[in-house]
Amino acid sequence: MYTGSLAMQTDFYQITMAAAYHAHGMAGQATFSLFAHALPPQRGFMVAAGLEEALDYLESFAFAPEDIDYLAGLGRFDPGFLRVLADTRFSGQVRALPEGSICFAEEPILEVTAPIMEAQLVETFLINVINLHSTLASKAARCLLAAQGRSLVDFSLRRTQGIEAGMAAARSSALVGFQGTSNLAAARLHGINPVGTMAHSFVEAFGDELASFRAFARTFPDHTVILVDTYDSVAGLHQAVKVAGELMAQGHRLVGVRLDSGDLVGLSRQARTILDQAGLEQARVVVSGSLDETRIAEMLQKGAQVDLFAVGTKMGSSADAPFLDLAYKLVSYDNRPTLKLSTGKESWAGAKQVWRRLEQGGRLDHDLLGLSQEDQGGQPLLEPVMRGGRRLGPAAGWRQAQQRFREHLAQLPPAILRLTEHAPARVEISPALQKLQESIRRATLQRQSAERL
DSSP states (O other), X not given: OOOSOGGGOSOXXXXXXXXXXXXXXXXXXXXXXXXXXXXXXXXXXXXXXXXXXHXXXXXXXXXXXXXXXXXXXXXXXXXXXXXXXXXXXXXXXXXXXXXXXXXXXXXXXXXXXXXHHHHHHTHHHHHHHHHHHHHHHHHHHHHHHHHTTOEEEEOOGGGSSSHHHHHHHXXXXXXXXXXXXXXXXXXXXXXXXXXXXXXXXHHHHXXXXXXXXXXXXXXXXXXXXXXXXXXXXXXXXXXXXXXXXXXXXXXXXXXXXXXXXXXXXXXXXXXXXXXXXXXXXXXXXXXXXXXXXXXXXXXXXXXXOOSEEEEOHHHHTTXXXXXXXXXXXXXXXXTEEOOOOOTTOOOOOSOEEEEXXXXXXXXXXXXXEEETTOOOSSEEOOEEEEETTEESSOOOOHHHHHHHHHHHHHHSOHHXXXXXXXXXOOEEEOHHHHHHHHHHHHHHHHHHHHXXX
């Protein structure tokens, strides 16, 4: 496992570019914009997440002595540059969408302004962390929509692409409204409700299903959720009813039963009937097993009787769209607006702002993307969060981000929220930004043409 400084968690070419900037005396202020060129076709919106971890990284950015020794050993870098690198700390400013904000393609999630070497060196980590958290938060948000008000918990840790991804999945899902996580470390770190029942191995280890249920109930009389499908689900449900009666005789209540395989729609309905007939109306039917927003929506459409969805692999890996097309592009250097003109990947020049414009009823009409210095109507979304390499306020937790997400979600028209065949959100470009873009494009093409002569 890598144990070096986070500053070394970068692509090698970031270091080589920094060395070249240093060699040629380029130390001007640069602004980079981090945004998605396009959203996955299944996504009508994106949930911005990962900002707090990004700011933690920027505040602690530094190369360790052993990092400098390693770079020196490569024999490629001037000793003077390595001495500068050893003393480099992030000293810039950041404007960003607060976590939990809903955004769309081409809208900056954050913008970094700093001496160009600093701003370049932090690119890889920022893309990585914003991509991971925003991808997972966006997937979890779709599961939330599919559940139609029913509870969800995160069961993804054992199937995420690494432990850090599991931590991100727990926090990002809590951010959009999941009510707990099976990830004990994340629950402790972030104050999320830890949840869990039993595994099939627990039942198998006893060799007697009823004995295993009773043992678990005696150990956790106020937190008993019984996994009933190790052998025969219907038989397991009746065994769970027996244990519920024993709990009631001792002044406790069965919390619920969990189904993890088979015909989950039919079994959930049977479970509800069996529990209700036994006077266990308060006991919850919990379902797990390869769930995502598509499966949840299909189950409910077919009449599944589920109180809580435990969502794992497909949410924790965002299986249908495991990444966002994020880019981190230079939009200004030394007070000169810049852009990229590559076909299909042209970037908007200059530092920017996004204004959200709502209809009279509070629904989103459109977003306006413009230059940061413009004075436009609507709610400006990007906020200053760092100056001089330090946060401008205390770290915001996931609960605050959850409130913002709920507010933004309530603003979206139903057509954008559809899980399939959603309508695209309207993002307009301000006349000032369009004018600047055309001016920079024309000047850049003229300069390239002159250089070819």
